[in-house]
Every structure is written in structure tokens, then in C-alpha cells.
Amino acid sequence: MAKVILPEGSVVEASGRSLLAFLEERGLTAAAALVDGQLRDLRDPLPESGEVRTVALADPAALEVLRHTASHILAQAVRRLYPGVKLAIGPAIADGFYYDFRFPEPLGREALAAIEAEMAKIVEADLPIERVWLSRAEAEALYRDLDECYKLELLADIPDERISFYRQGEFIDLCRGPHLPSTGLVRHVRLLDLAGAYWRGDASRDMLTRIYGTAFADAKALEEHLRWREEARQRDHRALGPDLDLFSIQNETIGAGLVLWHPKGARIRHVIETFWKDEHYKAGYQLVYTPHIGRARLWRESGHLDFYREGMYAPMDIEGQEFYLKPMNCPFHIAIYKTRTRSYRDLPIRYAEMGTVYRFERSGVLHGLLRVRGFTQDDAHIICRPDQIEDEVEGCLDLTMHILGAFGFHDYKVALSVRDPAHKERYIGGDAMWEAAENSLVRALERKGLPYTRMEGEAVFYGPKIDMHILDSLHRSWQLTTIQFDFNLPERFDMTYIGDDGQAHRPYMVHRALLGSLERFFGILIEHYGGAFPAWLAPVQAVVLPVTEGEIPYAEGVAEELRQAGIRAEAWTRERKTLRWLIREAQLQKIPYMLVCGAREAAQGVVALRLRTGEDLGPQPVAAVMERIRNATAARGTEL
RNA sequence: GCCGGCGUAGCUCAGCAGGCAGAGCAGCGGUUUCGUAAACCGCAGGCCGGAGGUUCGAUUCCUCCCGCCGGCUCCA
Known part of the structure; x- marks a missing residue:
């Protein structure tokens, strides 16, 4: 006899008949039966033994x-x-x-x-x-x-x-x-x-x-x-981008998948890049800059012309030499590494770059900022000794969570991609390297307490990797971060360091991007915040709104005072509009702080503070408002 | 690339049984001096995505092209 658990929780012993018959007797409905962890039809006869659970229609299963x-x-x-x-x-x-x-x-x-x-x-x-x-x-x-x-x-x-x-x-x-x-x-x-x-x-x-x-x-x-x-x-970045004057993509004149960052979008990008660079210097990275094109020889040596050609644009002829637009930054970083003999004492070396790359994408897959043809990777290459890989991977995870956390992303889904154990011959590098690299990824994830899904056979041919997905405010998942070992390029470029034994050794190389691409990340950010950026990111943090023409000089003075304090502020005095109009406009522009100046405020040297949330905080000393904005900016939170 | 939808003013859209192309917002000029999400009046703005065809006549119908949007295994 099977143990049958009915919807209201009561248990009966039965077999032979269907669960549906039991439910109908009692005037109940349900969706399915759960037998040994598997969903089955309610019309199926009950098994001879085991447990059968009723799955209600409202059950997520x-x-x-x-x-x-x-x-x-x-x-x-x-x-x-x-x-x-x-x-x-x-x-x-x-x-x-x-x-x-x-x-x-x-x-x-x-x-x-x-x-x-x-x-x-x-x-x-x-x-x-x-x-x-x-x-x-x-x-x-x-x-x-x-x-x-x-x-x-x-x-x-x-x-x-x-x-x-x-x-x-x-x-x-x-x-x-x-x-x-x-x-x-x-x-x-x-x-x-x-x-x-x-x-x-x-x-x-x-x-x-x-x-x-x-x-x-x-x-x-x-x-x-x-x-x-x-x-x-409504949060679609392709609509918000032009509305908020952040960016445009002009297919007919500029080209598909090529992004124009307008002043306000560029202002946000500047904040992101500055933050990113500061944090990278703090984390022991060295920033580098590399060109947008390189000779065919470089891409032949890297293997890109063999394995990545369909993602690259046609070569250009410069004085009889073929040059290619770069689809990746790695060969350049490696070239910097190779300019001198490196000692084991020099490692780890961490080169980071906001590197703009160009990749061919079929026209049908282009999508706003999320899938483009020219984009800036927040790229870095870590070159290290075998005994350093675990700390380096962990360092990447720390930096990732620190930086993504600042943008309000705290929920991660992690995928660990490893070799297909049945086809080890498809991958470059020996067993020992793969195992050491994989172990370092696993141990770093465990030390950070990050749950992950192991994906057999999902690794690329040159090394294992971790991909991290974040969940945005609408619970949608986006892949941003990738941390991957590369056993291929150090080999192809014959990268070495001199060990304490005086011999040349092959270093490990880790390729990583935290935000992925600035364009894509910006698109995700726009949708995450619905265009209402927190104070630290808002392109215009505060607008000063005069009630009548009489307060224009005062409003301009206040805005200038804010700007001198490092706050991105504007006085809206260009044309005479009613306060209602100005507030509505500021609201549509999703500007966090509105500083209203009427005759009363001007006389007392204060401003009436209104927040984007609609909250009216009444008259405040200008110094207090500046303090509030500076605090909110420093906190990098969504609180105004 | 392919399937479906859509291309009309800077933006959002209306119009079209085939007969001189319309509105709101934005822009420009003026009036208004205004207290927390749109003051009022006026002006200007168009190769109706492009090419061809049918027709006396095409933004409207037909064909082709270009562009945009959604999608292109999460497998009975």
C-alpha cells in the first residue's frame, strides 16, 4: 500500500485507484502527484508502495x-x-x-x-x-x-x-x-x-x-x-537612454552597435571609471593603456586569426602592412609583460585596462547597449606563480563583490565551468594545470561562501572559469563577471619568469572582467535603477529652481556654491517657467535633489529642499543640503 | 540571415473607400512674475524610409530594397 498525502495534509493508505479518484470523492482539485520525487499524472494508478504527495495547483512545482x-x-x-x-x-x-x-x-x-x-x-x-x-x-x-x-x-x-x-x-x-x-x-x-x-x-x-x-x-x-x-x-534602457539624454545609437549615420555617450551618460561613465580605477589601484593593479589596432603578426601569434576570425573585422592596409582592430586586449598586456625579464619576485603582476574592443556581431543580435559591436571591457590580466593562484582568484572575487555591491548588486549566481571529463584531449594544458586551476577556483568560492553550479564541459579550450550573474531590481539575471584561466596565451607567447632556481618557468595567467563591458553594464544599470540613479551616480545631482525671475541671481549663486563643493548642480534659469513646470521637468529627469528658491528663501539665505521621492523637506540652510548630498554620495547608497 | 510587426515634423502619434499632410510635446517670438508633476497666444517645422509599378492622380494599392522592434531549442 502506498502512503497518500492529501492536500489538507491527511494521510491515507491506498493502492490501485488513482489519486484523482480520492480527490474527487472529497471534492478537491490538484495539479499532479509527486511520486518518489517525480511529478506524475493524477490519473495514474497509485503504486504498490512508497509515498505519493498531492501537488496543489498553487504549488510552484x-x-x-x-x-x-x-x-x-x-x-x-x-x-x-x-x-x-x-x-x-x-x-x-x-x-x-x-x-x-x-x-x-x-x-x-x-x-x-x-x-x-x-x-x-x-x-x-x-x-x-x-x-x-x-x-x-x-x-x-x-x-x-x-x-x-x-x-x-x-x-x-x-x-x-x-x-x-x-x-x-x-x-x-x-x-x-x-x-x-x-x-x-x-x-x-x-x-x-x-x-x-x-x-x-x-x-x-x-x-x-x-x-x-x-x-x-x-x-x-x-x-x-x-x-x-x-x-x-518602462525601464527599457533603449527608451530611457534617449529620454534622459544619456546615449544614442545612430544606425544610419554612425553604424549599428556603435554607441555615442552623451554628456550625461559620459558623466555617469566617468564616475564609474573613476571609482573602478581607484579600487583597482587599491587592490594592487597597475593600469595600462594599449592601442586599438595591431599588426596581423600579433593576432597570428595569439591565435585569434585562427580561432576568432569570424569575430574580427577585415584587416586594413597601412603602408603595405595588415593591421586588425582589436577584439581583445590580452595580446597587448602580454606584450607589456614581455618587455623585460621577470623575476618570481615581480609576481603577481596585475595589468588592468578599460580597453575598447570591436567584435563582429550579426545585425539581428544587436540590442541597445546590451549587445554592441564596439565596447569597453573592464579588463585585467593577472600573471602569477602557481603558489599564488588561489589568493589571486580570491582577490578577484573580493574586488568583484566590493565593486558590484557599490552598484546595488548583492545577489550572485555563480557558474564554475570545467572540462568535459570524457574529452580531455579537446583542451590545451596538462591535467596538473587544470586541476590546480580548478581547485583554486573552488577553494576561493568556498572561502567566500559563494554557492556555485558546476558545469562539466562548459569550459573553453584554454582553461576553467567562473562566471558570475547578478540579479537586478526586477530579479532578472545578467552575466557580468568572468574570471578565467588561460593556459593558451602564455604558451603561444612564450611568457616566462625566472624562479628562485634560476630557471625560466611558465606563469599562470588569469583573464578577468568584473563589469564585463561598460556599455552593457550601463544598460543594465539604467534598467536596474529605472533611470533614477542614486546620488553618487546621478549625472545631475541637484537643480536649483527659482520661483520668479527675481530669484535668478540667488539661484545661480547657490548652484555655483554647490559646484564649488564638488556637487553636480545646475540652476534652471535659462527661461522663465512656472515652478510647477520646473519641478515636473526635474522629476521627469529623475534628478535626486530640487532646491527651490523663492523670495522667502532668498531673503533668509536658505533653500526649500524637495527630493525626487516627492518628499518636501522645507527650508534648509544651503550648508545642510550640501552636507546631505555629500553624505549620500559618499555612502553610494540609494538613500537621498 | 530568417519569420512576424512597424517606418508620417527633433520626439510621441493621428490620417489614407486613392484627391493640396494633421495634433500634442520640444524649438523660435511674444504675453504672464508665477510656491512643489505641464500658464497663455502666435510662428516655423515634412522628398509620409528609398526605388519602381498600377492610376488622370499614390502618404494611401502592388513589388523590391533599406532601417527599426520582437524572436530564432529552456527540446515530445
Whole structure:
């Protein structure tokens, strides 16, 4: 007899019947059964022994099942409305689900409403969803009759002889399940988007139409998700950038994927770079500058022309010599290292550079600041002895958390990428190097108490690495930091140091970027803060607003006083507008501090302080306001 | 590259059964001297993304091109 745990927590002993039968007797509903840690259909007969737990519809574990069922309902609805349609695949994904179709006619977004309405009918009908097992021959016959070429292809990849299908009403679909017991449970579903997608992601195969949707157990969760989407849309850096006059990308005149940093964006970048440089000097790095182009010989020696050519732009001819625009900074840093014989006493050497690189990206993948063709890496190369690698990796993690923490990122997801143990021959460098490097990464992560996911076979051919993802204010994950060993370049460039034995040795080299690229990081920052930058980053920290023309000289004096104190301040006196207009404008520009000067304030030598939050703090001495802004700036927090 | 959507004033958008191209904001000129999210009046602003076709006539219909946006395995 199996131990059955019902939704309200009561336990019964049973076998043979389905969990669904028990629930129906009690007038209960649920999404699925959890048997030995695996989700199963409620309609399955209970096992002879073990534990069966009821998974409620509201259980997070049920979400995937719910969405998978929603994708079947979508397919059923599409089938009804578009008889000639061919079905491909329809899985649940992180935020919802999709289904890929080939439509006989192009489908527009406006069709989604009608499909949603048809889905509602299927939900209303509360069709039972039942699993059906077919033999291979039956399955193939079924799909040949229906002329479902994609499904036939999927069938061919399934090794089993008994093939699992799910049936709801007139609709049947190849599927491993599990599914909800009936369509009536999918109450809160919404179709969101329409997009093209290749069959099996392969650009040489058919282009299908993908319909995206999402589903939740209750209306509130669906509403929240839709609000979240809307919030993300409003924070889109591609809209905020031009609105706040931070940057522009001018495809027609400048070129795709090439960023113009406007004065306000440049002001923020300057703050970021200054902070970054100061912290790097403190952490024992040496800053360097290197050129944007280098001779073909350099890139041949580094191997870039062999392994990275598709990411590089065509060479330019300079006095008969080929030069390439740099896609990476490493060869230059190595060239600096090699200008003299290095002693073991010189190590570690840490070269850091805000190095601007150019990489070819296909036009379709370019995306605002997040994917560009020219960008500035916050790059560094650490060259060290074998006995130093662990401390060096740990030092990278410390610096990463210190710097990212200042920008309000405190949640990290870490991926450790190591060799594929089955194919060690695909990687450069010996076992001993790989193990030492991997151990140093693991130990450094453990010493920092950072949980990580180990990814076998995800390492690049030249060394193991750590990638760190941060979560932004909307809980979206972004990969920023990468810390990777490179066993390849020291070899290719024959880098050495003289050890205490008087012999030449090969150093370890670690390549790392903390913010990744300044462009990408800026885009993420804009979305993280929704354009409302904290005081230390705000391009304009304070505006001084005169109430009438009479206070213009006073306002200008106050702004000048602030600027002399190192505060980024402007007096808005260029044209005569009402205070209401000025406040609204400052609010839209998301300026943290508004200093209102009317006749009363001017007479007393004070300002009325209003914060971006809408808080009116009333009259304050100018010195007190400056102190407040200076404190908020120094704290690098979001508090104004 | 491919699929779908979209290209109209600096920006946001309306218009189009085929008949001289419209609004708000921004800009410029003036009036208003104003107290915490938009004072008022006026002026100017356009190869309706580009090329070709159909037509007496095209921003509108058709074809091609260019650009932008969403997406292109999280596998039945």
C-alpha cells in the first residue's frame, strides 16, 4: 500500500485507484502527484508502495505542468481555427510557455485575441486530459494521416516502442507529460507574443511561428506577472537612454552597435571609471593603456586569426602592412609583460585596462547597449606563480563583490565551468594545470561562501572559469563577471619568469572582467535603477529652481556654491517657467535633489529642499543640503 | 540571415473607400512674475524610409530594397 498525502495534509493508505479518484470523492482539485520525487499524472494508478504527495495547483512545482497543459490548449485552439496548421513543439519555459506552428498563411498579432477566445472555450468545456499509449506503428500512422511532418521527425528520435500521447477532446498530442487532469484548471492564461523560430533552432531549416503565452494558478499571480512585464518595458534602457539624454545609437549615420555617450551618460561613465580605477589601484593593479589596432603578426601569434576570425573585422592596409582592430586586449598586456625579464619576485603582476574592443556581431543580435559591436571591457590580466593562484582568484572575487555591491548588486549566481571529463584531449594544458586551476577556483568560492553550479564541459579550450550573474531590481539575471584561466596565451607567447632556481618557468595567467563591458553594464544599470540613479551616480545631482525671475541671481549663486563643493548642480534659469513646470521637468529627469528658491528663501539665505521621492523637506540652510548630498554620495547608497 | 510587426515634423502619434499632410510635446517670438508633476497666444517645422509599378492622380494599392522592434531549442 502506498502512503497518500492529501492536500489538507491527511494521510491515507491506498493502492490501485488513482489519486484523482480520492480527490474527487472529497471534492478537491490538484495539479499532479509527486511520486518518489517525480511529478506524475493524477490519473495514474497509485503504486504498490512508497509515498505519493498531492501537488496543489498553487504549488510552484505545479507551474510547469500547468503551463505545459496551457500550451496544449493553445495548440488545440489553433488547430480548430487554422485547419491546415502543422504542429511542432510546445514546452513550458521559465516565464510561461510557447508552441511552434507552421501556418498556411502568415499570422498577425491581432489573431491572438481570437485564439485566446477559443482557448477559453476549451477551458470552459473542462475536457478530461488522458494519457494514451500507442505503438510506434500506430503513432506513425496517426501522424502520417494528419500529415504532421514535424511530429514524425520527433517520433523518429524517440527510441521507445510504446509512445506516450495525451488526449483532450478531439485533440491529441505526442507528449511525455505529465499534465493536469482536465483543461478546466487552466483559468489564468494569456497569450503574449508572436515570433519566428527555426525548427529545432537550425537556421537552415523551416521557419515556424512561435506563440508565447503565460499561465498562473490564480488571477493575482497572472496580474503581477503582467505588471512586471510592463515595469520591465518602462525601464527599457533603449527608451530611457534617449529620454534622459544619456546615449544614442545612430544606425544610419554612425553604424549599428556603435554607441555615442552623451554628456550625461559620459558623466555617469566617468564616475564609474573613476571609482573602478581607484579600487583597482587599491587592490594592487597597475593600469595600462594599449592601442586599438595591431599588426596581423600579433593576432597570428595569439591565435585569434585562427580561432576568432569570424569575430574580427577585415584587416586594413597601412603602408603595405595588415593591421586588425582589436577584439581583445590580452595580446597587448602580454606584450607589456614581455618587455623585460621577470623575476618570481615581480609576481603577481596585475595589468588592468578599460580597453575598447570591436567584435563582429550579426545585425539581428544587436540590442541597445546590451549587445554592441564596439565596447569597453573592464579588463585585467593577472600573471602569477602557481603558489599564488588561489589568493589571486580570491582577490578577484573580493574586488568583484566590493565593486558590484557599490552598484546595488548583492545577489550572485555563480557558474564554475570545467572540462568535459570524457574529452580531455579537446583542451590545451596538462591535467596538473587544470586541476590546480580548478581547485583554486573552488577553494576561493568556498572561502567566500559563494554557492556555485558546476558545469562539466562548459569550459573553453584554454582553461576553467567562473562566471558570475547578478540579479537586478526586477530579479532578472545578467552575466557580468568572468574570471578565467588561460593556459593558451602564455604558451603561444612564450611568457616566462625566472624562479628562485634560476630557471625560466611558465606563469599562470588569469583573464578577468568584473563589469564585463561598460556599455552593457550601463544598460543594465539604467534598467536596474529605472533611470533614477542614486546620488553618487546621478549625472545631475541637484537643480536649483527659482520661483520668479527675481530669484535668478540667488539661484545661480547657490548652484555655483554647490559646484564649488564638488556637487553636480545646475540652476534652471535659462527661461522663465512656472515652478510647477520646473519641478515636473526635474522629476521627469529623475534628478535626486530640487532646491527651490523663492523670495522667502532668498531673503533668509536658505533653500526649500524637495527630493525626487516627492518628499518636501522645507527650508534648509544651503550648508545642510550640501552636507546631505555629500553624505549620500559618499555612502553610494540609494538613500537621498 | 530568417519569420512576424512597424517606418508620417527633433520626439510621441493621428490620417489614407486613392484627391493640396494633421495634433500634442520640444524649438523660435511674444504675453504672464508665477510656491512643489505641464500658464497663455502666435510662428516655423515634412522628398509620409528609398526605388519602381498600377492610376488622370499614390502618404494611401502592388513589388523590391533599406532601417527599426520582437524572436530564432529552456527540446515530445
